[in-house]
Amino acid sequence: MPFHDLKALREAALHPIPGDDAAAAAADSRQARLTKPPGSLGRLEGIPAWLARWQSRSEPRLERVAVLVFAGNHGVAAQGVSPYPSAVTEQMVANFAAGGGAINQIARLGGAALHVVPLELDRPTEDFTERPAMDEADFLAAVNAGVAAVAPGTDLLCLGEMGIGNTTAGAAMAAALFGGAGWAGRGTGLDDAGLARKEALVRTALARHPEARQDPLQAARCLGGRELAAILGATLAARQRGIPVLLDGFTCTAAAAPLALLAPGGLDHVLIGHLSAESGHGRMAAALDLVPLLDLGLRLGEGSGAALAIMLVRAALECHRGMASFASAGIAGPAA
Ligand SMILES: Cc1cc2ncn([C@H]3O[C@H](COP(=O)(O)O)[C@@H](O)[C@H]3O)c2cc1C
Numbered sequence: 001m002p003f004h005d006l007k008a009l010r011e012a013a014l015h016p017i018p019g020d021d022a023a024a025a026a027a028d029s030r031q032a033r034l035t036k037p038p039g040s041l042g043r044l045e046g047i048p049a050w051l052a053r054w055q056s057r058s059e060p061r062l063e064r065v066a067v068l069v070f071a072g073n074h075g076v077a078a079q080g081v082s083p084y085p086s087a088v089t090e091q092m093v094a095n096f097a098a099g100g101g102a103i104n105q106i107a108r109l110g111g112a113a114l115h116v117v118p119l120e121l122d123r124p125t126e127d128f129t130e131r132p133a134m135d136e137a138d139f140l141a142a143v144n145a146g147v148a149a150v151a152p153g154t155d156l157l158c159l160g161e162m163g164i165g166n167t168t169a170g171a172a173m174a175a176a177l178f179g180g181a182g183w184a185g186r187g188t189g190l191d192d193a194g195l196a197r198k199e200a201l202v203r204t205a206l207a208r209h210p211e212a213r214q215d216p217l218q219a220a221r222c223l224g225g226r227e228l229a230a231i232l233g234a235t236l237a238a239r240q241r242g243i244p245v246l247l248d249g250f251t252c253t254a255a256a257a258p259l260a261l262l263a264p265g266g267l268d269h270v271l272i273g274h275l276s277a278e279s280g281h282g283r284m285a286a287a288l289d290l291v292p293l294l295d296l297g298l299r300l301g302e303g304s305g306a307a308l309a310i311m312l313v314r315a316a317l318e319c320h321r322g323m324a325s326f327a328s329a330g331i332a333g334p335a336a
């Protein structure tokens with residue numbers, strides 16, 4: 001199901017698959033009968049119906065949980081927007097393959113299969129302060145790599161990224177999609193001078209690509225990166241394949257955001273796993289009307305915050321499945 005051209009991608013994004021209201025209602029009605037005061041499990045209570053709606057199963061399951069980490073390199077990194085060199089992207093991909101990344105440990109704990117997808121690391125995107133990051137063919141190839149990586153039959157998909165310089169791409173996309181200034185954050189640890197340079201480069205990029213402000217897909221092509229485009233493709237493909245999605249932090253959320261701007265509800269099958277410490281993430285989540293599940297001060301990427309939230313999703317479903325009902329346990333409801 002690859003997208004042959006931008007028009008086909010746009011058509012799919014403009015017409016997101018609706019969720020299964022009946023499956024969600026069945027899950028919610030079970031939730032209401034469980035042995036606890038209504039609402040006492042807080043946000044965990046909404047999760048079974050969310051899974052049910054997007055899996056289209058009144059009894060959702062979490063047998064096949066996957067983490068996909070897409071990796072790409074960025075022309076803009078040559079402008080000194082990250083304290084780390086671009087070589088670290090490939091080195092970290094090797095580290096993931098050897099089991100040495102934070103995401104390896106968290107994914108294993110979450111019972112998730114980790115799949116890392118490097119995207120032409122020896123061919124960085126163009127520096128988007130000068131030219132579009134990708135031409136249409138490059139952009140589509142990256143989107144389609146994301147689509148192809150989503151295995152049908154997955155019950156829950158976590159998305160993440162690895163790419164030195166990609167918080168600058170995320171900031172530029174956020175500025176184009178949501179407007180305003182101040183989207184640049186410190187990323188892996190920029191100092192004040194670096195932060196000011198990053199913010200100025202985002203302004204330059206926006207001025208260079210006026211089409212990015214008119215069209216969310218042009219924002220992704222001109223200002224994003226291959227791993228961000230792949231996240232967009234994977235998020236869209238997951239919806240089409242009945243797979244709910246956990247997004248990671250700032251960069252990952254920026255990558256998927258065009259889907260919400262192209263169609264109302266285009267990210268309804270998505271939860272944000274955690275609120276990143278990257279400064280623009282809370283503002284971006286609010287603009288998307290999404291409240292991240294966790295808030296632990298992480299600013300790593302790699303899908304780490306998405307994968308951490310697997311534990312919460314598992315806890316929510318375990319309670320939903322395993323708890324007794326008031327009737328079955330013979331427990332009195334509230335006094336009338
Ligand atoms: C060793 C190392 C491991 C990482 N894992 C994720 N990132 C994170 O940092 C990068 C984005 O930050 P910036 O825009 O400042 O370059 C991305 O690769 C992201 O996934 C890492 C960064 C480093 C250095």
Ligand SMILES: O=C(O)c1cccnc1
Nearest residue numbers: 249250251276299300301
């Ligand atoms: O929130 C993120 O996505 C993030 C923050 C810092 C570094 N890399 C990624």
